[in-house]
Amino acid sequence: MSLFITFEGVEGSGKTTQMEMLKEHLEWKGFQVVSTREPGGTELGEKIRAMLLNIEGQTITHWSELLLYAVCRAQLVNEVIKPALLDKKIVLCDRFADSTVVYQGYVRGLSLEAVTSLNKWVTEGISPAVTFIIDCPPEIGLKRALARIDTRPGGNKEDRFERENIEFHKKIREGYVRLAKQEADRIKIINGDRDIPVIHKEICGIIEKYVEAIGDRR
Numbered sequence: 001m002s003l004f005i006t007f008e009g010v011e012g013s014g015k016t017t018q019m020e021m022l023k024e025h026l027e028w029k030g031f032q033v034v035s036t037r038e039p040g041g042t043e044l045g046e047k048i049r050a051m052l053l054n055i056e057g058q059t060i061t062h063w064s065e066l067l068l069y070a071v072c073r074a075q076l077v078n079e080v081i082k083p084a085l086l087d088k089k090i091v092l093c094d095r096f097a098d099s100t101v102v103y104q105g106y107v108r109g110l111s112l113e114a115v116t117s118l119n120k121w122v123t124e125g126i127s128p129a130v131t132f133i134i135d136c137p138p139e140i141g142l143k144r145a146l147a148r149i150d151t152r153p154g155g156n157k158e159d160r161f162e163r164e165n166i167e168f169h170k171k172i173r174e175g176y177v178r179l180a181k182q183e184a185d186r187i188k189i190i191n192g193d194r195d196i197p198v199i200h201k202e203i204c205g206i207i208e209k210y211v212e213a214i215g216d217r218r
Contacts, residue, residue: 001214002086002087002088002089002090003211003214004081004085004127004128005092005093005129005131005132005207006096006131007092007095007131008096008098008099008102008131008133009133009134009141009176009192010136010142010169010172010176011141011142012140012142012143012145013134013141014192015094015134016037017196018190019092022092022200023035023092026090026207029211031089031090031211031214032089033090034084035092035093036076036093037093037095038069038072038073038093038095038099039052039072039095041079042076044071044072048068048072049072052065062104062109063110065104066104066110066115066118069099069100070100073096073119073122074123076093077122077123078124081093082126093128098131098179100119101115101119102176102179103161105175106175106178106179130186130207131187131188132188132190132203132206133179133180133188133189134192135176135192135193136191136192138169138170138172176189177189190202190203
């Protein structure tokens with residue numbers, strides 16, 4: 001039995017760390033786990049990621065942004081996610097379609113109907129069984145995110161969203177809360193303003209009921 005799990009949250013929420021820890025936990029239990037990210041996860045996706053997150057001195061329209069994310073997602077689904085699920089593996093993804101609904105739909109103001117329709121098309125209907133939104137105050141998350149940016153020549157400068165003002169990040173958080181209320185069965189909001197091990201323990205507790213059907217593989 002396969003399982004698709006996604007992680008969402010504001011910039012610097014700690015979602016990537018929690019995804020990596022869950023991967024280790026599930027592998028310890030004997031499961032085959034594939035972890036990936038959006039945008040990225042494929043050769044094409046990583047090239048588009050660089051375009052999306054490291055644009056200096058250029059502007060990109062909201063619709064262009066949406067379509068570039070859609071290209072990444074279509075490639076990731078066909079090249080990584082769908083094959084892994086068909087192979088009965090657990091797939092963990094750092095951001096997925098919910099990010100587009102929140103960032104491009106709620107915050108950028110694009111048509112939610114258009115965003116949702118595009119998501120269904122490029123994902124071929126594949127949707128996560130459970131989504132963890134790692135929630136934390138935007139001020140805290142942004143401080144963490146800015147601290148990890150490498151300003152050295154050739155370093156990590158994926159900071160386009162980090163450069164947005166604090167109101168932008170507050171809207172992102174509000175968008176995730178709104179989405180979680182609409183899909184409470186799938187989306188679990190996790191308080192990310194706590195010690196990392198405490199957050200991990202809560203996530204593992206929630207995920208147990210999803211993996212029980214698969215069975216401990218140790």
